[in-house]
Amino acid sequence: MILRRLRGESDITVPSRQRGPRPLALIRPALYPAIMENQTHERLLIIDFGSQVTQLIARRLRELNVYCEIHPYQNVTDRFLTDFAPKAVILSGGPDSVTREGSPRAPDTVFTLGVPVLGICYGQQTMMTQLGGRVVSGHGTAEFGRAFVSPQGKLPLLDGWFADETEQVWMSHGDHVSEIAPGFEIYGTSPNAPLAITADVSRNFYAVQFHPEVHHTPNGAKLYENFVKLAGFTGDWTMGAYREQAITAIREQIGDKKVICALSGGVDSSVAAALIHEAVGDQLTCVFVDHGLLRQDEAVEVVGMFRDNMNLSVIHAEEQELFLGELEGVSDPETKRKIIGKLFIDVFQKYANDIDGAEFLAQGTLYPDVIESVSFSGGPSVTIKSHHNVGGLPEKMGLKLVEPLRELFKDEVRALGRELGLPDSFIGRHPFPGPGLAIRCPGEITREKLDILRKADAVYIDQIRKHGLYDEIWQAFVAILPVRTVGVMGDGRTYDYACALRAVNSVDGMTADYYPFSHEFLGETATRIINEVKGINRVTYDITSKPPGTIEWE
Ligand code: XMP
DSSP: OOOOOOOOOOOOSSOGGGOOSOOTTSBOOSSOHHHHHTOOSOEEEEEEOOOTTHHHHHHHHHHTTOEEEEEEGGGOOHHHHHHHOOSEEEEOOOSSOTTSTTOOOOOGGGGGSOSOEEEETHHHHHHHHHTTOEEEESTTOOEEEEEEEEEOSOOGGGTTOOTTSSEEEEEEESEEEEEOOTTOEEEEEETTEEEEEEEEGGGTEEEESSOTTSTTSTTHHHHHHHHHHHTTOOOOOOHHHHHHHHHHHHHHHHTTOEEEEEOOSSHHHHHHHHHHHHHHGGGEEEEEEEOSOOOTTHHHHHHIIIIIISOOEEEEEEOHHHHHHHHTTOOOHHHHHHHHHHHHHHHHHHHHHTSTTEEEEEOOOOHHHHOOOOOSSSSOOOOOOOTTOOTTOOGGGOOEEEOTTTTOOHHHHHHHHHHTTOOHHHHTOOOOOTTGGGGGSOSOOOHHHHHHHHHHHHHHHHHHHHTTOGGGOSEEEEEEEEEEEEEEETTEEEEEEEEEEEEEEESSSSSEEEOOOOHHHHHHHHHHHHHHSTTEEEEEEOOOOBTTSOSSOO
């Protein structure tokens, strides 16, 4: 598994664990049509064969200001290719073996489009097979992990490579190419992949056995840079250009109708709201649901920034009493989540109903949430993650979705946020779960515990910021434990709560590693929390990774 230091936070306000199937009444366009129609960018197509790191290819290209989309191989028909009109094609890696009968193939048309094609790992192998070469599997063909490729002749794709004789690359293959296709030449070899880099320069076809998109191929970005240069991309994909295009598209989609948005204060909903506001102004109303489970000063900061600084129409739904009342005496984690999820929907709907004629619901859905994944269980996969869906909204609301961030990766959303003038303090925020502090307060939730938790969390985050670690960490927070322990402060005995500090690094929240703080940092933070937060006399650090733990405590 290759680790990516990419923050893919989810800042939706509805508890994901309760989200059931997507409600039918939320009409989600297959693609964001207005933007697609206005799409004037040069486009690169990534055909996905199911590699774990296909998204990284897209990220490397977007960093080069090249617009690209990932599509599963099953969906790439000739008609699709004509409509998409790619300026270049990349064939991704994948888990299958081309030597297996019925294994995935690229559409043959890809090789007659007259555009540059780059095959990576499985993509290289299917390219070779389809163009008349041979791939073998078995003893001595596999190579996993770091390898070193040596050059063989000159190739523009490899400009800037081999300054040190060999290049470090990341290999992850069971099979290898044993015979190159007619027209191809060898330009690089590695001990277990004698045909590690091959190319047919006259047709602009390139094939590499390794993964240039991962960090373990340190010079890999250069290879993509060379490829898009060879394909003639001008680098016209910038957030400035996207902003203009998205605004036009939003105006076309919404017309003179009204939009509502559940603002959570997280980066995705914040950027979506700011963009839509720029497009349609007062036609947008945001609802910020304050369930009493927010962090210290959060409501004031979010409402203050959007309402007072940015002039957005924000309804501050102060429903603390309702939520905390319903949660009284409840200690089962799933029951808590169910209560919060149901109340959130009720409250959101109550406020939304007061907005006359709202026809659209805005969401900060991101590109990783909508990329269709390759399914080997038969047929094209239609599983689209609906992380950011305000799920469970009753059918009768019949709202259409506006998702202006559907084409963007997280870092692009941040860049767009900066472009729209949102402060860095908002753009770089750690994710915060919809159920809020409820799932950081195992056992029964009381106002007293929530107050203690807020204070401890604020000290912890302050420590992290002071040590310059905030942007290094994917998510950090305090959980207050349902246990009191004995301590001694001054000459007196204390009997107060214990708390756990949590800090993790993650790619997308699906897996996570605990953050390796220094002992000095932990010691200093524990002292500060105990000195500054009345009610806590013991601090622990949670060193569980996910799996087997989860990031939140409940
Ligand atoms: P877990 O605890 O499942 O969390 O490892 C993974 C990531 O998801 C966030 N999280 C949620 N976000 N609604 C949300 O919007 C939820 O119900 C929810 N539960 C967990 C969590 O903070 C972490 O970033």
